Amino acid sequence: MAKKGKLNTSQRKNLRLKENEHIENLIAKVEEYDPSLSKAKFFKDLPISAQTLKGLNESAFIQLTGIQRDSIPVSLKGHDVLGAARTGSGKTLAFLIPVLEKLYREKWTAFDGLGALIISPTRELAMQIYEVLIKIGRHTSFSAGLVIGGKDVKFESERISKINILIGTPGRVLQHLDQAVGLSTSNLQMLVLDEADRCLDMGFKKTLDAIVSNLPASRQTLLFSATQSNSLADLARLSLTDYKSVGTLEMADDNQANSSATPETLQQSHIIVALPDKLDILFSFIKTHLKAKLIVFLSSSKQVHFVYETFRKMQPGISLMHLHGRQKQKARTETLDKFNRAQHVCLFATDVVARGIDFPAVNWVIQVDCPEDVDTYIHRVGRTGRYGKKGKSLIMLTPQEQEGFLNRLKSRNIEPEKLTIKQSKKKSIKPQLQSLLFKDPELKYLAQKAFISYVRSIYIQKDKEVFHFEELPTEDFARSLGLPGAPKIKIKGMKAIERAKTIKNTSRSLLSLSKANNDGDLEEKSKPVRTKYDKMFERKNQTVLSEHYLNVTKGELEDAEDDFITIKRKNHALVEEELPELTLPTSRRGQKKALSKKASLSSKGNATKILFDDEGNSHPVYELEGEEEFHKMGSAEAQKEKFLNKESEIMTRVDTDDKLVAKEKKQEKKRKRLEAMRREMEAAYDEDVSDEEAVAYLGTGELSDDMEENENQRPVRKRARYESASEGSDDEKVDNNVVELEEPQTLEDLESLTAKLIQG
Structure with a gap:
């Protein structure tokens, strides 16, 4: 309730009396309300509080749906409800409104602890329920909390003790019930299961049983889903012995029974x-x-x-x-x-x-x-x-x-x-998929995993009349994904699959706690602790295809018989007497000598290198012959003479080869020198022949400079021809009908030059 300013004691007392009177009138209206006599069409026609009705109006919830009209009055009377309705029919409001009204009539405060628990099978659905609750309960004084996987557990644990309405997924709710110190369910008023059939199936069975065991039996329970489970065993687990069925096919009339569970639109x-x-x-x-x-x-x-x-x-x-x-x-x-x-x-x-x-x-x-x-x-x-x-x-x-x-x-x-x-x-994308998988190994890996997951999903299906595992076209299906062929698949047993499904829906923290508390896991506890170094040496190549490739080729490697290269270990005989003592010397001098490389070399000498031949036998790098073997090869003088003769022959052969190489080098040097002389003579001959040809010179851009440079650079014969020409004025020189003029600098010079040429 929002407070407008500070109230004195008498005002607070009067306000409290009015609120108590309103709650008593509301309880009386709920008891008197008969849904069979008065069919409500709008939320304002229901016996609900003004705060809830205001939140509904501001959130644009005005008109009732079928499941809301039938279930809300029953829930308000305190009965357990088993509700089923078509998808999209407004089941969320059908249980949120009774939750708010129950806590309001009980005068719930922050000191009363947890009053309502709402469980959803998925995180997305839990977030959606929380958002709707915040909208319609904005004018109430209750605190609400959302606990789902993937969020900070410590952050949630610090605040969960102050929550009145808790919304969450089964695994995270059970984790807080086991670990959170301030969370108490002894005063719980309502338990709500949205999508109850999914919450009651195999994946959440043990988790939900553990949650229910912590809740008081006197609570009110609401179960809602589009497809409801009517198993007596499931309902007995939730203490639903006296409940009202709303919207189920058993309670529907003949016209509704003939309709499907899907929307008519x-x-x-x-x-x-x-x-x-x-x-x-x-x-x-x-x-x-x-x-x-x-x-x-x-x-x-x-x-x-x-x-x-x-x-x-x-x-x-x-x-x-x-x-x-x-x-x-x-x-x-x-x-x-x-x-x-x-x-x-x-x-x-x-x-x-x-x-x-x-x-x-x-x-x-x-x-x-x-x-x-x-x-x-x-x-x-x-x-x-x-x-x-x-x-x-x-x-x-x-x-x-x-x-x-x-x-x-x-x-x-x-x-x-x-x-x-x-x-x-229709358009076929198989060639494009093959091209993508050929270029990208990661996509190929994803295709292999997708193929395996689909085949396994068909194998574990319970309805064998619909899913025929033996008739799967695995090769064609693999090619449709872009794969060259069907990967090998290891099918697990049904027990292992069920256990994996149970573990998947269980919180990791709860799973570790259950392992620690389980007396049957003594063998697991007796195993040695694996350090980070053990994990490091166990690590394989981290490329995307390494692990999958090993799984695929494991059988092929084990069955290989004719290997191209095989490595066999050779056991060497060890003589214990020749092995050094590994005990640490007792005296300080002996320890210092053993730990000092220089001191150990003074007594034991340098370490010797060993080579291994093709047979695997070891030999020192420098191996000396024995005395007996030396005498078998003759006297020392004979061996000396034989060695010298052999070395002389080698030296003579090498000397001959060296002389041939030197002679070839000398001839090559002479050939290169003659070639250079020939090229010089050809260049001089070409220069004489080209004297009569036109020669172009690159000038400086000034005509006078170019003329001087050209005269200095031209041959004598060309210069003699110019000397025999008749001299004229500085402006022009005429020789053999050739006129030399200065370059015109202005427009007047150009006109004067044109006039001269026309007159001439």
């Missing part, structure tokens, strides 16, 4: 495509829908990454984004924000955004890979056609998946229209 269609042609169809579809907002669902994060990177390089003409669970939280949040604000964009995503996320104005939802069940299909197509708006969806089914999955959809009153592909609009 959604236009659904399907096409039959062979697995190797899916990327061609997807690229062609994007090229023909550049003015639309698209969401493309694929089965794994590796496929999303590969398709995004390759399509981004081929530039279809529209903005591309990708979103999957392996991204950092900051990148996921930024992608969501950009996609919400964009008008024409294509988002490649996994099922991490298939549930509950309210994307504005999505035109198309394309499902490239078949979903694991009908519930997943309903959640995917629910990203478009929300709140009565029009939307379209398209699912690509292979011929093997067609019959089985369409029958599953028909059993839920969902019959997508069959479309045909115009061959003129």
Whole structure:
């Protein structure tokens, strides 16, 4: 409640009495309200507080939807609720309004601790719930907090003790319940599970059981989803024994039972495509829908990454984004924000955004890979056609998946229209993908991982009537991704896959704590501690293809028999008597001598070098013959004479070779000198012949200077010819009809020269 100025004691007392009276009247209205008699159309018709109603009006929430009209009155009366409704029908407000009203009627304050806990299976959905809560609860005095993976745990732990309404994902909520000192759930009033069927499945089963074990049994529980789980075992785990079902098919009338779980404004269609042609169809579809907002669902994060990177390089003409669970939280949040604000964009995503996320104005939802069940299909197509708006969806089914999955959809009153592909609009991108993978090894690695992840996803599917693992065209599918062939795949057992899925949805901190507290992990504790040096020596080549290449070629290396080069270890015999003593001397002088290189050389001599021959035997660098071997080769004089004769022959042969080389060098020097003389004589002869030819000189730019230089440079015979010419004036000299004039400097000089030439 906002305070306008400071109030005295009597004013505060009167204000408190009025608020208590308002709360009592509100409780009476809730008890008297009968939804069967009065069908409310607007939020103002419900028995809710003025603060909540004001927040709804300012957030433009005026009219009630079906699930809100049916579930809110039941929740306000304090009943447990099991609610199911179509996607985009406003389930978020259906549980947030009862949460605010419950705490308001209980006069909840900051000193009462945690009053409501809201759990969401994904981080994006938890953030969306938090944003809606902030909007509609802006006029209340409750504190709200958001705890999700990827955020600072220490920052959250310091403030979580002051939170009244906590929103989070299962792993992070359980981590704070185990570690946060000030977080107490003993006074919890409400537990809400959004997308309850996903929270109750195998991935979050143990985590959710651990959370519920810390909560009081007297709480009120609300479960909401577009596809609800009615398993008695799941409901008993949450202490739901006396609950009201709202919006489920069992509670619906005949007309609603005949309708599907998808929005009526959604236009659904399907096409039959062979697995190797899916990327061609997807690229062609994007090229023909550049003015639309698209969401493309694929089965794994590796496929999303590969398709995004390759399509981004081929530039279809529209903005591309990708979103999957392996991204950092900051990148996921930024992608969501950009996609919400964009008008024409294509988002490649996994099922991490298939549930509950309210994307504005999505035109198309394309499902490239078949979903694991009908519930997943309903959640995917629910990203478009929300709140009565029009939307379209398209699912690509292979011929093997067609019959089985369409029958599953028909059993839920969902019959997508069959479309045909115009061959003129279809474009094959297989050559472009092959070229990209050939140029970029990282893209090739992504393609291999995408192939493996898809094949594994088909293998682990439970519905074998829809997914036929044995009929997969692996070679053609690999070539459609740009790969030369299908990579080798190591398929794990189902138990290992289930364990990996459980670990994936568990917080790392909780996982380490559970390992430490588990008595059965004694073998793990007994293992030696691996230091950073152990890890350093275990490290392999860090290039992008090294690890994958080793995994692929491991079997080939083990099966190789005829190796071109093999290395065999040779065991050398060691004589213990010849080995040096490794014990440290006891005396200080002995220790100093052992540690000093100079002192050790004085007694042991220099270290000797050893060479190894081709057989692996060791030999010293300078090896001396024994005395017996020396005498076997004859007397010393005979060996001396033999050695001298041998050396004399070698010296004679070398001397002869040296003389030949010297003679050749001398002849080459003489030949070069004669060649130089010949070139000089040819140059002098060419100069005499060219005397009668015209010669051009480069001057200084002044005619007088050039004339003087030319006279000094010309031969004598040319100069004699000019001397025999008759002398004239300084202005002109005439010889053999040749007129020499000064260069005209002005216009008058040029006119005078022209007149002279005309008269002459």
